[in-house]
Amino acid sequence: MQRLLIACIRFYRLFISPLMAPHCRFYPSCSSYAVEALQKHGSLRGSWLSIKRICKCHPLNDGGYDPVPSCHCHPTELTLSRHSSND
Template sequence: MSWATRIILLAIRFYQRVISPTLPPSCRFVPSCSEYAYQAVQKYGALRGSWLGLTRLLRCHPFHPGGYDPVP
């Protein structure tokens, strides 16, 4: 695992454990957007995984129905 991948995964876990609990639940998807990003970076690496996570975040809005959306 590259250093970039490790740093991104650490940042996502920090968000999940420290920042996310202070916010109201708002993700429309299962798994949550942060968990999706974590899984994508683990599976595809820093560049492609971050891109998948970003596109998922852009789909997470009130006009999208959400639902089950696993990492491809």
Template sequence: MKKYIRLFFITLIKTYQITISPFLGNNCRFHPTCSSYMIEAITKHGTVEGIKLGMKRISKCHPFGNKGFDPVPLSNKEKSK
């Protein structure tokens, strides 16, 4: 069931990337973009934690915030290797 919930959110974000994002232009101040960041965060950390990380990232994406390279943090699995 978790797999399907994760797939639902990733599909939702990809739909945004294909349908809405092209009309808004390239406004993200970070690399990877906020939507790509959230997909990677959900994939690495699971749905709930990934969405939390993605929302935290989106909250930093404004004209007075930082910009530049901001990768998804390593998951606990990746840290233990």
């Protein structure tokens, strides 16, 4: 799914974006942000972050630097400590 979404963004960059005037108010651009979000966070969360970012892209928002948030991965494995059996 992630590859398909990134392919759609690349299609947009190659064939649709050149037809419009460059006017992205954010850095990185929304399409770059979306690709990075998908690669960092996966299809579901990456899509959600991309949609939120695109919704912020309007004339009332000043834009500026808006990086993809860090991955807040939750540990799913137990951390086992080594104990010596020197009793």
